[in-house]
Amino acid sequence: MKKQCEVLIVGGGNAALCAAITAAEAGAKVTVLEGAPKSHRGGNSRHTRNFRCMHGGPLGTLTDIYETQEYYDDLVKVTAGKTDTELARMTIEQSEDCYTWMHEHGVRFQPSLSGTLSLSRTNAFFLGGGKALVNAFYRHAEGLGVEIYYDTQVTHLERNGGRIEQVVVTHEDQEFRLLPKAVIVASGGFQADLDWLADAWGPAARNFLIRGTPYNRGVVLRDLLDQDIQSVGDPTQCHAVAIDGRAPQFDGGIVTRLDCVPFSIVVNRQGDRFYDEGEDVWPKRYAIWGRLVAAQPDQVAYSIIDSKSLDLFMPSVFPPVKAGTVEELATRLELPPAALKDTVEAFNSACKDGPFHPTELDGLATDQLTPKKSNWARPINQPPYYGYALRPGVTFTYLGLKVDETARVQGQDGALENLWAAGEIMAGSILGQGYLAGFGMTIGTVFGRIAGREAAHHVN
Amino acid sequence: MSIDAIGEARRQVEICNACRYCEGYCAVFPAITSQRSFLDGDIQQLANLCHDCRGCYYACQYTAPHEFDLNLPKALGQVRRDSWHQYSFPSGFGAVFQKSGLAISLAVVIGFAFVFWIARQFAASADGQGFYAVMSHGLMVAIFLPAFLLPLFSLMVGLRRYWKAVEGAPVSASHLMSAMHAAARMKHLSGGHGEGCNFEDEDRFSNARRWWHQLVLYGFLLCFVATSSATLMHYLLSMPAPYAWYALPKLLGVPGGIALSVGTVGMLAVKMKSDSALSDQRFYGGEVGFIVLLFLVSTTGLGLYWFGDGDWLGAWLAVHLGSVLAFFLLMPYSKMAHGFYRMAALTRDAQRGAEHS
Ligand SMILES: Cc1cc2nc3c(=O)[nH]c(=O)nc-3n(C[C@H](O)[C@H](O)[C@H](O)COP(=O)(O)OP(=O)(O)OC[C@H]3O[C@@H](n4cnc5c(N)ncnc54)[C@H](O)[C@@H]3O)c2cc1C
Ligand code: SF4
Ligand code: SF4
Numbered sequence: 001m002k003k004q005c006e007v008l009i010v011g012g013g014n015a016a017l018c019a020a021i022t023a024a025e026a027g028a029k030v031t032v033l034e035g036a037p038k039s040h041r042g043g044n045s046r047h048t049r050n051f052r053c054m055h056g057g058p059l060g061t062l063t064d065i066y067e068t069q070e071y072y073d074d075l076v077k078v079t080a081g082k083t084d085t086e087l088a089r090m091t092i093e094q095s096e097d098c099y100t101w102m103h104e105h106g107v108r109f110q111p112s113l114s115g116t117l118s119l120s121r122t123n124a125f126f127l128g129g130g131k132a133l134v135n136a137f138y139r140h141a142e143g144l145g146v147e148i149y150y151d152t153q154v155t156h157l158e159r160n161g162g163r164i165e166q167v168v169v170t171h172e173d174q175e176f177r178l179l180p181k182a183v184i185v186a187s188g189g190f191q192a193d194l195d196w197l198a199d200a201w202g203p204a205a206r207n208f209l210i211r212g213t214p215y216n217r218g219v220v221l222r223d224l225l226d227q228d229i230q231s232v233g234d235p236t237q238c239h240a241v242a243i244d245g246r247a248p249q250f251d252g253g254i255v256t257r258l259d260c261v262p263f264s265i266v267v268n269r270q271g272d273r274f275y276d277e278g279e280d281v282w283p284k285r286y287a288i289w290g291r292l293v294a295a296q297p298d299q300v301a302y303s304i305i306d307s308k309s310l311d312l313f314m315p316s317v318f319p320p321v322k323a324g325t326v327e328e329l330a331t332r333l334e335l336p337p338a339a340l341k342d343t344v345e346a347f348n349s350a351c352k353d354g355p356f357h358p359t360e361l362d363g364l365a366t367d368q369l370t371p372k373k374s375n376w377a378r379p380i381n382q383p384p385y386y387g388y389a390l391r392p393g394v395t396f397t398y399l400g401l402k403v404d405e406t407a408r409v410q411g412q413d414g415a416l417e418n419l420w421a422a423g424e425i426m427a428g429s430i431l432g433q434g435y436l437a438g439f440g441m442t443i444g445t446v447f448g449r450i451a452g453r454e455a456a457h458h459v460n
Numbered sequence: 461m462s463i464d465a466i467g468e469a470r471r472q473v474e475i476c477n478a479c480r481y482c483e484g485y486c487a488v489f490p491a492i493t494s495q496r497s498f499l500d501g502d503i504q505q506l507a508n509l510c511h512d513c514r515g516c517y518y519a520c521q522y523t524a525p526h527e528f529d530l531n532l533p534k535a536l537g538q539v540r541r542d543s544w545h546q547y548s549f550p551s552g553f554g555a556v557f558q559k560s561g562l563a564i565s566l567a568v569v570i571g572f573a574f575v576f577w578i579a580r581q582f583a584a585s586a587d588g589q590g591f592y593a594v595m596s597h598g599l600m601v602a603i604f605l606p607a608f609l610l611p612l613f614s615l616m617v618g619l620r621r622y623w624k625a626v627e628g629a630p631v632s633a634s635h636l637m638s639a640m641h642a643a644a645r646m647k648h649l650s651g652g653h654g655e656g657c658n659f660e661d662e663d664r665f666s667n668a669r670r671w672w673h674q675l676v677l678y679g680f681l682l683c684f685v686a687t688s689s690a691t692l693m694h695y696l697l698s699m700p701a702p703y704a705w706y707a708l709p710k711l712l713g714v715p716g717g718i719a720l721s722v723g724t725v726g727m728l729a730v731k732m733k734s735d736s737a738l739s740d741q742r743f744y745g746g747e748v749g750f751i752v753l754l755f756l757v758s759t760t761g762l763g764l765y766w767f768g769d770g771d772w773l774g775a776w777l778a779v780h781l782g783s784v785l786a787f788f789l790l791m792p793y794s795k796m797a798h799g800f801y802r803m804a805a806l807t808r809d810a811q812r813g814a815e816h817s
Contacts, residue, residue, distance in 0.1 A: 110483060128481060128515065257478075311496060
């Protein structure tokens with residue numbers, strides 16, 4: 001590994017590759033250090049399916065229009081105002097150009113996937129998903145002469161005043177000290193470090209599943225925060241959804257999601273309900289269920305449906321547990337049978353007659369039941385019965401590095417001279433809480449390109 | 461074996477149905493997402509729609525070492541081969557061919573060539589012209605008509621069995637047209653974006669395999685039409701071979717033969733470049749054997765045209781006829797079956813599309 005390098009990029013996901021390609025096209029010599037082996041390259045970006053894109057008229061696979069103001073309003077809604085207006089508007093305005101840029105660099109798009117919450121106006125879907133995007137970017141970067149090292153973890157960035165002087169990396173059990181002229185960090189959040197999650201969230205976090213890569217352990221993030229770099233975002237929070245409890249500890253990705261909750265009752269280990277399953281349409285509620293399940297004993301819950309509802313949601317990756325009676329289902333799920341039976345009976349007798357509309361708020365609510373179920377409340381009485389175990393699945397963490405509109409990382413006493421950040425590691429600057437589907441890739445692409453441009457400018 | 465292969469493919473298909481990221485690549489994914497549960501016949505239908513373009517392999521975030529261990533092209537490839545064997549009639553020989561196709565092809569070619577060579581010593585007709593001087597027309601027909609019709613009959617039996625398994629409805633002209641339209645352009649090998657498949661160089665898209673395959677397909681069809689036209693000229697117009705270069709059989713046959721020869725070499729070349737570890741090694745011999753057989757048929761045919769005047773005519777003819785006979789007889793068991801099953805699968809897909817809309 002060469003000691004001297006021009007632009008050094010830490011990470012190998014979408015943000016890192018957008019930065020690498022942009023810097024290389026601007027004439028810089030670029031080195032990419034990907035902590036994962038080649039088989040796992042691409043971080044969480046390899047699990048994505050789309051990015052959210054502003055557009056003033058039909059654009060490729062995107063229908064109709066989606067203007068800056070509407071996009072911004074959507075963002076303010078989900079973050080409850082916890083966003084940086086300037087950065088957010090800039091990101092949104094530049095998202096339109098990202099579509100063409102991605103296409104020019106080998107990414108192909110496809111119409112909104114069947115069964116996706118009609119996102120065809122707001123989100124552009126990658127053909128083949130995020131791994132196809134990552135593959136296209138790697139191939140393009142290699143073509144531009146970018147040097148790529150896999151299995152290469154950055155452990156320390158040595159700060160001297162306003163500069164990063166050295167970057168310490170581990171590669172094949174050997175330590176190297178590199179002397180780059182400019183550094184871009186794009187190494188994601190810290191959600192794969194369960195100890196850190198447990199520090200931030202409490203011991204319950206050890207039972208969380210991580211939806212994405214095991215390689216985003218926040219090593220670089222912590223290293224920089226320890227060296228007086230300004231942080232943004234709530235350090236105790238993470239974005240978590242309820243996923244299939246049988247999912248692997250890491251990298252289960254999109255397929256482990258479960259969309260059955262609105263048509264079910266959800267009970268905890270004791271067989272008791274604890275929240276309104278039909279509060280709102282699922283796309284608006286799926287993100288609160290991670291937290292709800294995390295608050296239950298052993299961080300597990302069970303979604304129970306009957307045969308009426310089995311075909312109403314996207315198919316699950318693992319088949320549900322099935323039984324002829326509620327008690328038998330309870331036994332299979334290791335729940336107290338009598339308690340589950342009582343809960344189901346109480347729920348059933350609180351259900352009223354009325355029209356049922358699975359795709360809209362139908363107002364079919366329970367009567368005098370706590371907690372209430374506000375919509376889609378149909379009795380669970382048609383065998384066979386089905387159950388899914390739910391666990392919290394962490395998508396990303398909010399804590400990040402503070403950057404300005406040129407993606408430059410901010411120290412306590414002003415911007416650093418030769419350090420930029422892009423992607424998840426700085427997303428907290430714009431996404432203080434909540435989540436807007438497809439915005440993660442937008443932030444990574446916009447800031448990756450800015451960081452690449454600025455770093456190349458710095459070394460030239 | 462067949463049940464395991466279907467079970468494994470079903471496991472993977474169910475993961476894809478929860479994911480759907482590859483929806484735009486080919487016809488397999490829309491067929492998956494229109495269903496929730498998959499009977500054996502459904503899986504076989506998906507398998508026969510797949511071209512092994514590997515787009516969905518390289519795009520998949522769940523390939524090994526991920527524990528989901530996705531390799532859909534491989535899983536479907538196994539089911540596809542098994543389905544041809546399962547439905548073939550008389551059954552049993554297919555598996556042997558898949559394993560040692562190259563050796564069998566060559567052995568059969570050599571065997572038949574030898575027989576023709578011997579036969580010629582006795583059966584050459586004195587008044588025939590060109591190659592009929594070597595072997596009488598009557599004898600050729602007596603050998604080749606059954607050799608052509610029996611395998612065709614055998615394939616039809618197989619297709620009927622397949623059609624039952626996939627719950628096919630009566631075929632209408634519009635479904636057939638739609639299938640032919642897809643096959644004629646190899647639409648589903650376009651990658652959905654027109655840039656082709658991921659066959660030769662990991663995730664790089666390329667249309668090479670698509671073009672080579674088209675060359676083989678159209679070359680084959682030209683040769684087929686050339687032979688048919690010669691048959692008609694012989695019987696209806698009483699115009700027996702040999703034909704001048706401007707006669708229909710030659711006008712179609714020569715370019716067809718060249719396309720087939722060149723196309724098969726191209727197919728073999730991309731096959732050698734592809735990552736063979738991604739597909740089932742058990743089928744490698746059968747695939748290579750089939751391509752070599754097609755190459756022999758076309759190249760020895762062309763050889764007859766160019767070098768067939770001299771002393772070598774007898775030998776050339778023996779080898780050519782030997783390869784043609786081998787090609788026909790092995791048809792139900794060789795990869796030639798894939799053309800028939802693919803057409804059936806495309807037709808069924810068109811039907812299902814119509815049923816769903
Ligand atoms: C299942 C799932 C689905 C998602 N779907 C979408 C979606 O459809 N649309 C969307 O916009 N967002 C989606 N997201 C969020 C999205 O994945 C992220 O916002 C985005 O990928 C962030 O890109 P990034 O480049 O910053 O990080 P990543 O893509 O995670 O890349 C980080 C890289 O840094 C490397 N790395 C980490 N530490 C080190 C180190 N110390 N040294 C060297 N390298 C290191 C990692 O190996 C990795 O390559 C999804 C997330 C998940 C988990
Ligand atoms: S092959 Fe992989 S990425 Fe493609 S649909 Fe199936 S599971 Fe998803
Ligand atoms: S045709 Fe290609 S994309 Fe479609 S299933 Fe087969 S290998 Fe995958």
